[in-house]
Amino acid sequence: MKTIMHKSDTRGKANFGWLNSYHSFSFGNYYNPERMNFGALRVLNDDTVSSGMGFGKHPHDNMEIISIPLEGDLEHKDSMGNTTIIKQGDIQVMSAGTGVFHSEYNKNSDKEVKFLQIWVTPNKKNVTPRYDQIAIDNKNIKNELYQILSPNPDDNGVWIHQDAWFHLGELENEHLQTYTLKDKKNGVYAFVLEGSVTIEDKVLEKRDGLGIWDVEQIKIKSNEASKILLMEVPITQ
Structure with a gap:
């Protein structure tokens, strides 16, 4: 058995005022050659977004993107025509494939939204983009x-x-x-x-x-x- 420990306080950090994000692996301005990924797990971001704020429309391709809300309500819109709200208890997935644009905003004007943003490298490239979400009990x-x-x-x-x-x-x-x-x-x-x-x-x-x-x-x-x-x-x- 082999193990690698990543303590919470060793993660990369980005604070843009409206966004407070902790990165378990290299992302954005945080680069650590020893923390690029764990196999196919490429990104694990622990994000807190201020009320009414969020990520404007931006592109992705050839990545499997999973969002897991921990608190609050996150509004998702994408170029596939989806407009949805995800909240605690929901699991969202998007296969970016050949390319997709999406945005994510805190739906509420009075509280933060907290969610995990996870990227997994796919085993197939250039698939047709797709979106899904479920609610778990x-x-x-x-x-x-x-x-x-x-x-x-x-x-x-x-x-x-x-x-x-x-x-x-x-x-x-x-x-x-x-x-x-x-x-x-x-x-x-x-x-x-x-x-x-x-x-x-x-x-x-x-x-x-x-x-x-x-x-x-x-x-x-x-x-x-x-x-x-x-x-x-x-x-x-």
């Missing part, structure tokens, strides 16, 4: 690792053009959980949204990240009430 993630993303359109959650699986769990204090990798050639990047967990012998606090590979199964123990995101992705591209 919070009961499904209580003391479970609930699948929210996979490569299979017929599976639970959204799907992307990559052999990747994401799971979300809300664990009570001292809950024990085992995660078995779908593909032993993959690795898992664990990101703590709330609380504290121990994965194997590594203690992770809020917003810490841990990459694990060369392993078929990992053991997770919550040290307090905790919420965790597991992202299983190919290690080699």
Whole structure:
């Protein structure tokens, strides 16, 4: 088993007044040659957007883009004709493929919106752009690792053009959980949204990240009430 720990306070940071963003991997003006990606996981941004503000129309191509709102309401518009609101409990995915423009704004004038912006490199280039979003029932993630993303359109959650699986769990204090990798050639990047967990012998606090590979199964123990995101992705591209 191999691991790499990314403590919360070692992440890159960008503060533009209206946007406060923490980068687990190199992004924008933050460049760290030792933190370019974790396999196919290219971007993990922890964004807070001020009321009424947001990202104007901008392009993407050949990237699988996943948004997970943590607080507030985020309005999405794109060149495929979609206008939607995503909020806590929703999972949004966009396959940029041959190219797409989109914008994201805080829908509310009286509170911030917080969300994770995640990019995964695809296993197919120049696909037809597509958009999807789902709402998950919070009961499904209580003391479970609930699948929210996979490569299979017929599976639970959204799907992307990559052999990747994401799971979300809300664990009570001292809950024990085992995660078995779908593909032993993959690795898992664990990101703590709330609380504290121990994965194997590594203690992770809020917003810490841990990459694990060369392993078929990992053991997770919550040290307090905790919420965790597991992202299983190919290690080699």
